[in-house]
Amino acid sequence: MLLSDGAVPPPVFFAMSSGGGGQSVSEWSVYDGRDFHGPRAATLRAVCSCGWMGPERTLDWEAIGDRDLTDAGGGTASTCTLDWDAHTVEVGQSAIPLPETVTSLLTQLQEEIEKLAKTSPLAALRAARLLEVTAVEVAYWPAHDARQDATPGQAATALGLNEDAARKLMARFGRWSPYR
Numbered sequence: 001m002l003l004s005d006g007a008v009p010p011p012v013f014f015a016m017s018s019g020g021g022g023q024s025v026s027e028w029s030v031y032d033g034r035d036f037h038g039p040r041a042a043t044l045r046a047v048c049s050c051g052w053m054g055p056e057r058t059l060d061w062e063a064i065g066d067r068d069l070t071d072a073g074g075g076t077a078s079t080c081t082l083d084w085d086a087h088t089v090e091v092g093q094s095a096i097p098l099p100e101t102v103t104s105l106l107t108q109l110q111e112e113i114e115k116l117a118k119t120s121p122l123a124a125l126r127a128a129r130l131l132e133v134t135a136v137e138v139a140y141w142p143a144h145d146a147r148q149d150a151t152p153g154q155a156a157t158a159l160g161l162n163e164d165a166a167r168k169l170m171a172r173f174g175r176w177s178p179y180r
Contacts, residue, residue, distance in 0.1 A: 001028040002056065004042040012038040028077060032069040041069075044076050046084035050091070050162040054083035095160035136173065143174030 003009055009031060011024035033040030040061070046054035057076045064072040109131065117124035146155055147170055156166040171178035 001026075001031050001041045002043045002045065003031075003039055009039055029070040029073065041073075044073070044080050046080040046087065048084070048087060048091075049165060050156075052087055054080060054087065057083075091160045094157060096158040139173035140175065143170045146170060147174060 001008065011026040012030045013022050013024050014036070015022040028041060028044055031038040031041035041059055043056040043058050045056045057079050059069075059073050059076055113124050113127050113131075116127060150158065152163045152167060155170065156163040159166050159169065161169065168178045
C-alpha cells in the first residue's frame with residue numbers, strides 16, 4: 001500500500017479502551033482516509049520478503065467514492081494477489097527441484113491430514129505434530145551439510161526463501177543459533 005507520494009505509511013493504531021491499549025494494523029483496507037483510519041491509499045502492490053515488489057495498482061477513488069474500501073478496492077487487491085501468486089510460482093520454479101516421489105508423498109500426506117481434520121481435528125493435529133517431529137529429525141544432518149556446502153545466497157535460492165529466512169530455517173533444523 002502506497003500513498004500518493006510513493007511512501008509506505010506506518011501502521012494505523014486503533015485504540016481499544018481509554019487505558020491506552022490498542023492494536024496497530026497495516027492491512028491495506030484501513031488506509032481509506034476516513035476519521036480514525038490511516039491516510040488515503042493511492043496504490044496497492046504485492047511485496048515479498050525476498051525484496052520483490054509487484055507492479056503498483058492504482059485505486060480509483062472517483063469510482064470508490066464513499067463505499068467501503070474493502071469492497072470497492074477488492075478487485076485491485078485481488079489483482080495484487082494474482083501478482084503475488086505469479087511471483088510464488090517463479091520462486092518455486094527457481095528453488096531446487098524435489099524428486100516426484102517426495103512431491104507426491106507430501107501432497108498425499110497433506111490431503112489425508114485435511115480429510116482427517118473433517119472427522120477428527122485432534123487426530124489431524126496429532127498427525128501434523130508427528131510430521132513436524134519427523135521434519136526436525138530428518139533435517140538435522142542436511143542442515144549441517146548445506147551450511148558447509150552452500151553460501152547463504154545459494155541456500156536462499158535453493159530453498160525459495162530470502163537469506164535471512166534460509167539462515168533461520170537451517171539454524172532451526174540444525175539446532176544452532178541463527179545469530180552465529
